[in-house]
Amino acid sequence: MNPSKRLLPSGRQLVIGVPFFWLLLFFLLPFAIVLKISFAEVEVAIPPYSEIVSWADNQLSVLLNLGNYVFLSEDELYLAAYLGSLQIATISTLLCLLIGYPMAYAISRASKEMQTVWLLLIMMPTWTAILIRVYAWMGILSNNGLLNALLQGLGLIEAPLQILNTDLAVYIGIVYAYLPFMVLPLYANLVKHDASLLEAAADLGARHLTSFWKITVPLSKNGIVAGCMLVFIPVVGEFVIPELLGGPETLMIGKVLWQEFFNNRDWPVAAALAVVMLAILLVPIILFNRNQAKELEGKV
Amino acid sequence: MKAFAKTLLAAALAVTVAGAxxxxxxxxxxxxxxxxxxxxxxxxxxxxxxxxxxxxxxxxxxxxxxxxxxxxxxxxxxxxxxxxxxxxxxxxxxxxxxxxxxxxxxxxxxxxxxxxxxxxxxxxxxxxxxxGSIGIGFNPEKVKAALGENAPVDSWDLLFKPENIEKLKGCGVSFLDSPTEILPIALHYLGYPTDSQDPKQLKEAEALFLKIRPSVTYFHSSKYISDLANGNICVAVGYSGDVYQAKSRAEEAGGAVKVSYNIPKEGAGTFxxxxxxxxxxxxxxxxxxxxxxxxxxxxxxxxxxxxxxxxxxxxxxxxxxxxxxxxxxxxxSAETMKKLYTTVDLPAKVQRDMTRSWTKIKSGQ
Incomplete structure (x- = not known):
């Protein structure tokens, strides 16, 4: 064997290495920085936190300040904010699933040409900046906006409905913005289903509804899980939509994090909040991975 | 390959030039x-x-x-x-x-x-x-309609007396979303120093706000400009220049909505x-x-x-x-100037307490 070949990584290793390098650079490294700040103390300086690693008298000392995490457990505000975020994320994910599943199902059953058109229509709004789309919703939902004008014009209501600056507006905005992330993975899954399975079920006397629940839904489980993850995880940390559409009562972790960082100049507590949020999000990710692993085992 | 090397060289040069x-x-x-x-x-x-x-x-x-x-x-x-x-x-x-x-x-x-x-x-x-000062921007016609001819538009009583602000709720009231600029107004109104670091006094200021909270439409630091100009709200505690901007906008839009600004007689904050x-x-x-x-x-x-x-x-x-x-x-005027106070820098601890009070006032948490 040629020894020089040994030193060069093989093509296989290189291919595997690229995504790992990507993760290292864009996930692990930033996370390590946030984790480091979360163990620091506030200082009036640039940057506004203390250095936790120091080198003096040939001694390397690492000073971990756990106070920020203790602090988070002392004020019920943070727990309430986490729960608020989880609640909004859970309800929005379910709403996205309820609306997105029939959409994805209908698209996957349409003719090939129409599928392209429908998918394009689903994706088209995402080509506009999210900020502009949220501002459009502000125009629609405000007291003298399109929706209230329409309802009043039809004589359905007398005084305008207060929708903007409430949790309802936040749900509308989030479901609207994240629906494509639910529909696309569901469609990708549903379109691959073998129609002969449904035919066989029909031959055996199953009604449409029965075969839908017994065949289509279980087969699309992976699509459902992928879609729900793609919606749930970013919504937990969502900041823009609740900030613009929500009212002062809308309590989400993104806003509290903003306050710690900007109003209180407390980067360490803000970092600790972010670390805890990631820990909360890791739970569904781990469950998902387990699920996938189990399924792979089942196939073998 | 050569073309590629040339492109690289050109790119490197461009970076150097931009750097220069x-x-x-x-x-x-x-x-x-x-x-x-x-x-x-x-x-x-x-x-x-x-x-x-x-x-x-x-x-x-x-x-x-x-x-x-x-x-x-x-x-x-x-x-x-x-x-x-x-x-x-x-x-x-x-x-x-x-x-x-x-x-x-x-x-x-x-x-x-x-x-x-x-x-x-x-x-x-x-x-x-x-x-500038942080005072009361208002729509004189709507405030008069709600509170009558003698509405105290030149006093913080307009907002801090529940019986007044309750009547303004229908036409809309906004405050700046800034604890370090708004809480001192309540401290000042209660007769305490505006840079108070006494937790008890801050609690009283918080309580004052909690009492009137149900009548506040929203807390925001810029939205009130267009809302005052459109007539969506009738009172806004805001920056003087921003209220004047709302006034100009209302005039440009035909003058159907009137906007005025007062520095309350008790005094006001400045920035x-x-x-x-x-x-x-x-x-x-x-x-x-x-x-x-x-x-x-x-x-x-x-x-x-x-x-x-x-x-x-x-x-x-x-x-x-x-x-x-x-x-x-x-x-x-020189007389009013004497009643104005400056917003000062506070210790991190006090500022955190104020942010916390503010969250409680706004969200009830």
């Missing part, structure tokens, strides 16, 4: 509040000095501060409010001004400079740009926006030239005419448009 242009003393990076300068100010400076200005804007002190504290903001001129400036000076964000390069220094208002020594002892790091040079500025010479340019009375008067905030340039006052300089809401 950046290091040049002929570019000045200015970071200022949005809508806070006259349309021709920068053009005049560029013509006079031969320095090209790259102008960016922000809409909150917090945004600016996060950039400054992260370091290497890339700006040569920034405009923080005085209470933020004080903390940033302590964090060593700024370089001292070289007053030998500021020949127009004497145009500044000496009394205001003295007031500002709370934030910047010896006026070493910054010059005042514009200032000063200060021009300073970050310690890591790449073009400090250009920054000094810009500050000196800004201190020319004609230039400052033009900016005030545009943004309707009073400037801190004594020599500029006679050059300001008459209707602005004679408006007691913009240029307060």
């Amino acid at each position: 242009a950046q290091a040049d003393d002929k570019v000045l990076h200015v970071y200022n509040w949005s809508d806070y300068i006259a349309p021709n100010t920068l053009e005049k400076f560029e013509k006079q000095s031969g320095i090209k200005v790259v102008y960016d804007v922000y809409d909150s002190n917090e945004t600016l501060e996060a950039k400054l504290l992260a370091g290497q903001s890339g700006y040569d001129i920034v405009v923080p409010s005085n209470n933020f400036l004080a903390k940033q000076i302590k964090a060593k964000v700024y370089q001292p001004l070289d007053k030998a390069k500021l020949s127009n220094w004497d145009n500044l208002n000496k009394d205001l400079l003295k007031t500002l020594e709370v934030s910047d002892p010896g006026n070493q790091y910054a010059i005042p740009y514009m200032w 000063f926006d200060m021009v300073a040079i970050p310690a890591d500025a790449k073009n400090p010479a250009g920054a000094h030239a810009f500050i000196n340019f800004l201190m020319q009375p004609e230039i400052m008067a033009e900016i005030t005419d545009e943004v309707q905030f009073p400037n801190a340039n004594a020599a500029a006052t006679p050059l300001v448009a008459e209707e602005i300089r004679n408006d007691a809401g913009i240029y307060p």
Whole structure:
């Protein structure tokens, strides 16, 4: 064997290495920085936190300040904010699933040409900046906006409905913005289903509804899980939509994090909040991975 | 392959050239509040000095501060409010001004400079740009309709007496979303020092707000401008210049909605926006030239005419448009001036308590 070949990584290793390098650079490294700040103390300086690693008298000392995490457990505000975020994320994910599943199902059953058109229509709004789309919703939902004008014009209501600056507006905005992330993975899954399975079920006397629940839904489980993850995880940390559409009562972790960082100049507590949020999000990710692993085992 | 190498070389050269242009003393990076300068100010400076200005804007002190504290903001001129400036000076964000390069220094208002020594002892790091008060913007017709002819529009009673604000709920009331600027109003109203660090007094201020909270439509620091102008709300506690901007907009829209501004008789808070040079500025010479340019009375008067905030340039006052300089809401009388207080920098602990109170007031949590 040629020894020089040994030193060069093989093509296989290189291919595997690229995504790992990507993760290292864009996930692990930033996370390590946030984790480091979360163990620091506030200082009036640039940057506004203390250095936790120091080198003096040939001694390397690492000073971990756990106070920020203790602090988070002392004020019920943070727990309430986490729960608020989880609640909004859970309800929005379910709403996205309820609306997105029939959409994805209908698209996957349409003719090939129409599928392209429908998918394009689903994706088209995402080509506009999210900020502009949220501002459009502000125009629609405000007291003298399109929706209230329409309802009043039809004589359905007398005084305008207060929708903007409430949790309802936040749900509308989030479901609207994240629906494509639910529909696309569901469609990708549903379109691959073998129609002969449904035919066989029909031959055996199953009604449409029965075969839908017994065949289509279980087969699309992976699509459902992928879609729900793609919606749930970013919504937990969502900041823009609740900030613009929500009212002062809308309590989400993104806003509290903003306050710690900007109003209180407390980067360490803000970092600790972010670390805890990631820990909360890791739970569904781990469950998902387990699920996938189990399924792979089942196939073998 | 050769073509590729050439492209690489070209790209490398382009980077070098761009780098050289950046290091040049002929570019000045200015970071200022949005809508806070006259349309021709920068053009005049560029013509006079031969320095090209790259102008960016922000809409909150917090945004600016996060950039400054992260370091290497890339700006040569920034405009923080005085209470933020004080903390940033302590964090060593700024370089001292070289007053030998500021020949127009004497145009500044000496009394205001003295007031500002709370934030910047010896006026070493910054010059005042514009200032203003935090008072009551209102729609006179709607307030009269709700509270009658004798509505106390010149007093904080309008908002802090539940029987008054309850009647205004129907037409809409807003407050700035800023604990360090709004809580001192309640402290002042209760007769406590506005920079109080006493938790008990802060709790009382919180309680005062909790009592009137159900009647407050929203807390926001800029939305009220268009809402006052459109008639969506009838009272807004806001920055003087912003309320005047709402007034101008309402007039431009045909004058169906009227907007007025009062500094309450009990007194009100003030803010000063200060021009300073970050310690890591790449073009400090250009920054000094810009500050000196800004201190020319004609230039400052033009900016005030545009943004309707009073400037801190004594020599500029006679050059300001008459209707602005004679408006007691913009240029307060000497008597009113005595009742104004400055927003000061507070210890981190007190500031955290205020933010926490504010969250409780707003969200009930």
